Amino acid sequence: MPTTTGSAGSSGWNTNAHGSARWMQPHEAAAVDLFSYNPRKPSGEVTSIILGQDSKGRPCFLNRQGHVLVLAPPRSGKGLGFVQPNLAAYLGSMVVTDPKGENAAVSWQYRRDVLKQNVIVLDPTGKLASYGVTPPIPTHGFNPLLAFDHADYAQVIDDIGLVADALLVVKEDSEEQHWRDGARQFLTALLTYVVFFEDRQNRNLLFVARLASQLETPHEDLFGALAFNDHPNPEMRDVIARAGAWWGLVNEKERASFVSVALRSLAWLNTPVWHDHLTRSDFHPYELKEGNTTLYIVCPFDKLEQYSPWFRLVLSSCILAIIRAPNRSPRPTLFMLDEYAATIGRLAILEQSIPFIEGVGGRYAMIFQYLSQMQTLWPDPAYHGIFASAGAHIFFNANDEYTSGYISRYVGKYSAPDMGPCGISYVARDRLMPDEVRCLPETDQIVFMRGYRPAWLSKLDVRSHRNYKDCLLANPVYAVQGRDVPALGDKSEAPLSKAAALLRREESGDLSVDKINATLEKLYPDKQMRYDDKIYGYDERCFNPATGETELVFRPVIHKDFLASLMFP
Structure with missing residues (x-):
């Protein structure tokens, strides 16, 4: 039977020969459970995540396993259309990277008073206080080294290495890899000393920085104490001793370089804002697994590069808690990773946990501005693995050639009829051309869900949607800037x-x-x-x-x- 030749009316003509791309149909939306809000599924495997809304204003949800990946350029409504609606609707624990602090400012009270969450706001720079919100938003402290209290010895040794990784600002696979490895060994030894042999009041990163600068004791004495330690557990005594003996195997010139890289990575501690924040802990990351804690990590954009070790360290501690904590909430902890490229960068424990963290009670929503940001962080083929890990991809307001071309290819081709001199034939055509992607209305978004046709949805504006407009407070950022940004439309008017x-x-x-x-x-x-x-x-x-x-x-x-x-x- 012919499939690509003959007239349009011929028997056996295959009109899908060049492609069959199309948009999600109503019966497919029902099959994917797109319109059901299931915050308390008995299995505890999935909890609804808002993706957008349909043409009738009905919220659309991801009710299946898989992370969420959002790609949208700056000032395109990622906060209003994705982050804040989920802050109003998600009933489980959340960890929110919040550079401007606006997500905390608009949602902390609702999550505390209505959703009965224990709200923790980490804002060491006082960004929220600068908005002049009344009453003031309560802020908290977090000392990551106190999280090791009562932990298993073997786990503590592994976790200390993860803390050292988070503190280092030298990128992996760079020309400084050798010096990075040496600085990691150096910081690991200092952290080991503080965690196992210092009093609780000194068990913080500020004291680690003092040790690195030899303000407490010379390095020779410190490493000697490790090499000849008296830990009661013989296996641990041997492990700690090897951390101390390493110093004696390194020549003087390399020691200086290792210490220099370590001090550069600890330079962010040379400011008074950390003295109160890092010497107390108002929560333990294990509390996230109980399902009723919301953590906001606030750090302004102008401080992100300087304070990125702290940002990464807090996030690492939370991910580690999800993996290690024995209890488990019926609802997974949602990590809302806004401005991923700017706030996090490469973080080994996060990348390694992407394939399996859903199985232990965690979930990631990763937000980028452009595909190129992902490719810069994860060169091929790692980039494809991160992209494929998501159960849903959300694209809107794509305005660069590469991203719009990617969306066009992702949507696929269909067999379009073409009138020629000899009659009608079928040719391959993109269902959505790159120029058409770039010209989509600002309120439109394209959503891909694993195993289903793409859905053409609309952004859900949390300020005007009938389900969520009364949940959140006014955004103080707009008040400070002296502007009032109107919502996209209130259906209740x-x-x-x-x-x-x-x-x-x-x-x-x-x-x-x-x-x-x-x-x-x-x-x-x-x-x-x-x-x-x-x-x-x-x-x-x-x-x-x-x-x-x-x-x-x-x-x-x-x-x-x-x-x-x-x-x-």
């Missing part, structure tokens, strides 16, 4: 419902465009509304702090057909 009726009547030919504009002017006397066959939007008067005047700001318009289906069910 009566005037908008009337506008929806206008749209439907115009579609049926019952109303003219002029009549619609006249009615919109009555509905919105304080706004300049306009409507035509292609666009629907409005200008809004906003205060400009730069000029001190009120100016007209035209909001991005939305295609009429899209608005009619999306904003008005």
